[in-house]
Amino acid sequence: xxxxxxxxxxxxxxxxxxxxxxxxxxxxxxxxxxxxxxxxxxxxxxxxxxxxxxxxxxxxxxxxxxxxxxxxxxxxxxxxxxxxxxxxxxxxxxxxxxxxxxxxxxxxxxxxxx
Amino acid sequence: xxxxxxxxxxxxxxxxxxxxxxxxxxxxxxxxxxxxxxxxxxxxxxxxxxxxxxxxxxxxxxxxxxxxxxxxxxxxxxxxxxxxxxxxxxxxxxxxxxxxxxxxxxxxxxxxxxxx
Numbered sequence: 001x002x003x004x005x006x007x008x009x010x011x012x013x014x015x016x017x018x019x020x021x022x023x024x025x026x027x028x029x030x031x032x033x034x035x036x037x038x039x040x041x042x043x044x045x046x047x048x049x050x051x052x053x054x055x056x057x058x059x060x061x062x063x064x065x066x067x068x069x070x071x072x073x074x075x076x077x078x079x080x081x082x083x084x085x086x087x088x089x090x091x092x093x094x095x096x097x098x099x100x101x102x103x104x105x106x107x108x109x110x111x112x113x114x
Numbered sequence: 115x116x117x118x119x120x121x122x123x124x125x126x127x128x129x130x131x132x133x134x135x136x137x138x139x140x141x142x143x144x145x146x147x148x149x150x151x152x153x154x155x156x157x158x159x160x161x162x163x164x165x166x167x168x169x170x171x172x173x174x175x176x177x178x179x180x181x182x183x184x185x186x187x188x189x190x191x192x193x194x195x196x197x198x199x200x201x202x203x204x205x206x207x208x209x210x211x212x213x214x215x216x217x218x219x220x221x222x223x224x225x226x227x228x229x230x
Contacts (some may be wrong), residue, residue: 004156033130034219036221041223041224042223043120043204043221043222043223043226044204044221045156045220045221046218046220049218063164085215089156089157091219094153102159102160102219104157105155105156106154106155106156107156109154
């Protein structure tokens with residue numbers, strides 16, 4: 001069964017600290033993996049998209065890694081800010097599927113305290 | 115900035131009412147989607163469309179219906195709302211990014227529906 005599991009479910013860190021969010025998936029075949037940030041009451045906003053051949057990709061203070069062999073991805077946030085408080089969602093697409101059949105994780109709820 | 119717009123953002127209605135959630139995008143994307151999201155849960159695809167006059171049901175069974183008469187417009191309708199329909203509804207569209215060429219999925223801000 002194609003699944004996407006994220007950990008931790010929730011995380012609280014102090015402003016300025018770094019953190020790493022995990023995403024494990026069983027989706028096969030694999031096409032790409034996306035990380036989204038979703039503020040409360042808003043729609044998800046894309047942070048990164050990684051294909052099979054990419055190991056790491058950065059977007060400002062966000063750095064995503066991908067290990068396609070172990071089917072794991074991580075999202076590292078550097079020097080956290082209060083505005084980073086949000087849900088971070090991992091989304092995996094399988095090769096050959098329609099884009100409408102993406103597999104979503106439940107998200108990691110990150111809270112940054114001052 | 116989002117180029118996909120949803121209205122209303124919030125709606126509280128009584129049981130049995132008919133409602134339509136509007137979704138419009140200005141990116142010229144052929145593919146559009148409706149997702150349902152409950153707190154702390156993953157998004158579930160309820161409808162999608164690959165172009166004008168094309169609509170399909172998604173993975174999650176839904177009593178809602180959709181239409182795609184124009185490329186930019188993909189409204190979702192509930193003929194008779196029930197409390198079980200209370201949820202967040204997210205519209206999305208996909209197409210090649212103007213800068214990178216990668217296929218991107220862009221979400222609207224969502225419509226939070228509460229049925230009393």
